[in-house]
Amino acid sequence: xxxxxxxxxxxxxxxWIFRGDPAREHWRADGPHFLGHIIHHMVLDPRDGRxxxxxxxxGHLGPTIFRSTDLGASWSEAARPPAFARADDGAGRxxxxxxxxxxxxxxxxxxxxxxxxxxxxxxSDDDGDTWRPFSCINDDPDYRRWMGTVQDGTPDGPKLHSIxxxxxxxxxxxxxxxxxxxxxxxxxxxxxSPLLEGLDVVEGFVRSDPTxxxxxxxxxxxxxxxxxxxxxxxxxxxxxxxxxxxxxxGRAMPAEVGDVGFPMVxxxxxxxxxxxxxxxxxxxxxRTSPDGRPAVYATQDAGASWQxxxxxxxxxxxxxxxxxxxxxxxAHDPVGLYFGTTSGELWASVDEGAHWRCIARHLPEIYxxxxxxxxxxxxxxx
Amino acid sequence: xxxxxPTPLQSYTGAAQVEAEGTTLDALLDDLDRRYPGMxxxxxDEQGRTRAHMRIFVNGKSVFDLTRVLEAHDEVAxxxxxxxx
Numbered sequence: 507x508x509x510x511x512x513x514x515x516x517x518x519x520x521x522w523i524f525r526g527d528p529a530r531e532h533w534r535a536d537g538p539h540f541l542g543h544i545i546h547h548m549v550l551d552p553r554d555g556r557x558x559x560x561x562x563x564x565g566h567l568g569p570t571i572f573r574s575t576d577l578g579a580s581w582s583e584a585a586r587p588p589a590f591a592r593a594d595d596g597a598g599r600x601x602x603x604x605x606x607x608x609x610x611x612x613x614x615x616x617x618x619x620x621x622x623x624x625x626x627x628x629x630s631d632d633d634g635d636t637w638r639p640f641s642c643i644n645d646d647p648d649y650r651r652w653m654g655t656v657q658d659g660t661p662d663g664p665k666l667h668s669i670x671x672x673x674x675x676x677x678x679x680x681x682x683x684x685x686x687x688x689x690x691x692x693x694x695x696x697x698x699s700p701l702l703e704g705l706d707v708v709e710g711f712v713r714s715d716p717t718x719x720x721x722x723x724x725x726x727x728x729x730x731x732x733x734x735x736x737x738x739x740x741x742x743x744x745x746x747x748x749x750x751x752x753x754x755x756g757r758a759m760p761a762e763v764g765d766v767g768f769p770m771v772x773x774x775x776x777x778x779x780x781x782x783x784x785x786x787x788x789x790x791x792x793r794t795s796p797d798g799r800p801a802v803y804a805t806q807d808a809g810a811s812w813q814x815x816x817x818x819x820x821x822x823x824x825x826x827x828x829x830x831x832x833x834x835x836x837a838h839d840p841v842g843l844y845f846g847t848t849s850g851e852l853w854a855s856v857d858e859g860a861h862w863r864c865i866a867r868h869l870p871e872i873y874x875x876x877x878x879x880x881x882x883x884x885x886x887x888x
Numbered sequence: 889x890x891x892x893x894p895t896p897l898q899s900y901t902g903a904a905q906v907e908a909e910g911t912t913l914d915a916l917l918d919d920l921d922r923r924y925p926g927m928x929x930x931x932x933d934e935q936g937r938t939r940a941h942m943r944i945f946v947n948g949k950s951v952f953d954l955t956r957v958l959e960a961h962d963e964v965a966x967x968x969x970x971x972x973x
Contacts, residue, residue, distance in 0.1 A: 566969070
């Protein structure tokens with residue numbers, strides 16, 4: 507595929523759409539969209555190549571979802587954004603932010619899934635206009651205990667993320683919670699069960715309790731849906747189904763770098779190739795590039811070995827943080843890789859990570875970066 | 889009755905002051921949502937609680953109870969306490 511590439515950048519202060527030429531050499535910034543809104547995730551529907559959803563909130567107004575069918579030229583708001591069921595005693599939970607968006611199976615062309623903070627799972631069957639909660643997760647006593655409260659989650663609230671749909675079976679789903687572990691459904695989301703075997707937890711806590719598991723990002727390989735990769739608070743893992751035991755492939759990372767990070771990116775055609783962006787997980791967890799020397803690490807043998815990829819990046823004094831949704835791959839050959847930093851820089855590689863360059867700087871804190879192929883925008887100028 | 893709208897919600901109303909009806913504050917917010925779809929959820933959550941940093945004043949007094957009865961001559965103001973960076 508050598509069509510145009512579009513990079514959807516969600517930030518703490520709005521969204522930007524970067525449109526690349528066919529060589530991915532020149533990029534044109536379109537934005538800001540929703541200036542001042544916190545955009546947690548912006549995703550183009552690959553099933554129609556037209557529908558774009560953006561998960562938005564502000565520091566004060568409640569969360570919502572904006573929808574576009576012309577790649578951001580115009581937007582409308584969801585009629586009924588994700589919301590928890592109302593509790594009679596008034597003590598029920600309220601969605602603070604929609605954090606993650608995933609288009610459903612190709613055979614369900616109008617369906618989407620959303621993950622929220624506080625942690626909840628939602629589905630839309632009308633292109634994101636109205637949403638319904640999954641009570642089997644959101645109201646289940648075990649899941650409520652496992653997902654904990656704001657006190658148990660990440661500093662800006664626990665997240666339900668990494669919603670994955672098996673391309674072979676629309677009823678086969680995965681999602682992850684930070685914290686609360688990885689979970690699987692084989693019945694379209696009527697029931698879920700934890701998938702935790704082999705995953706480490708912070709020393710002193712109980713592995714068998716989902717409460718103590720903190721998956722940061724889980725990805726399925728497009729050409730081998732039986733293979734999952736995971737970047738976890740406690741290491742990098744691979745799982746080859748039908749096995750249910752995760753293998754800690756991060757042990758092959760250099761000891762001085764470690765295997766802690768947020769994003770996990772998989773190759774669109776080679777299930778043995780994946781990329782991570784390590785961060786410092788020592789003592790107080792700076793969560794910046796180890797020693798101020800940023801790098802992507804790649805494996806081409808399913809995690810048996812890792813190679814450092816930093817050509818073009820600063821050699822020192824670069825204390826970057828890349829969040830779990832802020833790194834992605836396109837579908838070109840060779841694959842293009844993209845990541846955004848919390849310091850507002852957007853970096854790209856058009857040769858699978860061998861060389862990097864900054865394609866935008868001075869953006870707000872970047873939360874999410876998604877690549878989309880949009881042949882229909884050829885009429886656009888660069 | 890006239891309702892004062894803060895700037896973050898004027899993308900819905902297109903005006904700083906709008907007309908709405910309701911015998912309670914809850915009914916008034918429902919009427920605003922009918923006139924300006926989506927607006928209510930941005931300031932009141934799904935449990936019926938006014939969102940943090942959003943305030944509703946009736947005749948100059950802060951009101952959290954959405955069952956508050958309204959009279960035709962009451963003055964309602966929705967206010968956002970901007971903070972943070």
